Every structure is written in structure tokens, then in C-alpha cells.
Amino acid sequence: MKGKILLIEDNEQNAYLASYLLSARDWQMVCASDGQTGIEMAASEQPDLILLDIQLPGMDGYEVARELRRMPEMAETPIVAVTSYAMPGDRENCLAAGCTGYIEKPIDPGNFADRVEAYLETSG
Known part of the structure; x- marks a missing residue:
């Protein structure tokens, strides 16, 4: 295993696709379907990265x-x-709230895992 990623996503299909793509790269995936559960899981699981809807x-x-x-x-x-959220200013709002980065949906299965892993390389 490379490490652990917490996915906070309420849409089951989106959660499945992201988990599938990252699990195929040997990441351990833990998932939460709402914000409060995600916060609690972040504290208990200590993930290497958080993907946040x-x-x-x-x-x-x-x-x-x-x-x-x-x-x-x-x-x-x-x-x-x-x-x-892909309107002007949405990326800036995400960064202002504390996000490190931003990936637009729908995700591209061809490069999603590479894009996620790039955030891990720049942080560690």
C-alpha cells in the first residue's frame, strides 16, 4: 500500500469511480458520505490526502x-x-476555504489518479 486517502463524497457512483481508480494504484481508500463523518474519519484515520466534494x-x-x-x-x-463547481471564482473559493487544490468533475479516468498523486508529491 502506498498510503491512505479519505474520500468525502455523497454520490455513490462518483465515490466508486474515484475509489476504483486510486485503489488500482495501490492506495487504501476510506470513504465518508457527509462532511461530519468525513471530519471524524480524518481524525481517526489520519489520511495522507483528502478528496473533498x-x-x-x-x-x-x-x-x-x-x-x-x-x-x-x-x-x-x-x-x-x-x-x-466550475464557474469563475469557484477554484479560488475552494482554495480560500483551505483546499490545497481543485479537480473538476466529471473526473477524467485517464488522468485522475495522476492528478491526485501529484498533490501528494508536492506536499511530501
């Missing part, structure tokens, strides 16, 4: 990112927004 039920991804950044143990963990 912005459109989540209840607590949106911006608030999840802000909460994660308040946790000392998550201060340096890369958080990558994976979102369909």
Missing part, C-alpha cells in the same frame, strides 16, 4: 475544509476539492 448534504465542502484546517493534525494534509 463541495456539494455535500448538511455541511458543505467549504465548511468541511475550514473545520479540517482547524485540526492541528490536518494542518499539512493535502485537501483536494473534487467538484462540479
Whole structure:
């Protein structure tokens, strides 16, 4: 195993595809379907990277990112927004909330794992 990635995503098909692509690269995937569960899992699982949907039920991804950044143990963990928000300013909003990077949906299965792994290379 290369390490652990936490995926916070409420859409089952999106979660399956991302997990499938990254598991094929030997990453251990842990998944949460809402923000609060994702925050709790980040604390208990100590992932190497967090993939975060912005459109989540209840607590949106911006608030999840802000909460994660308040946790000392998550201060340096890369958080990558994976979102369909693709309007001008959306990328900046993700970065302002504490995300390290931004990947637009729909994800491209041909380069998604490479793009995710690039955030790990630059952080560590």
C-alpha cells in the first residue's frame, strides 16, 4: 500500500469511480458520505490526502475544509476539492476555504489518479 486517502463524497457512483481508480494504484481508500463523518474519519484515520466534494448534504465542502484546517493534525494534509463547481471564482473559493487544490468533475479516468498523486508529491 502506498498510503491512505479519505474520500468525502455523497454520490455513490462518483465515490466508486474515484475509489476504483486510486485503489488500482495501490492506495487504501476510506470513504465518508457527509462532511461530519468525513471530519471524524480524518481524525481517526489520519489520511495522507483528502478528496473533498463541495456539494455535500448538511455541511458543505467549504465548511468541511475550514473545520479540517482547524485540526492541528490536518494542518499539512493535502485537501483536494473534487467538484462540479466550475464557474469563475469557484477554484479560488475552494482554495480560500483551505483546499490545497481543485479537480473538476466529471473526473477524467485517464488522468485522475495522476492528478491526485501529484498533490501528494508536492506536499511530501
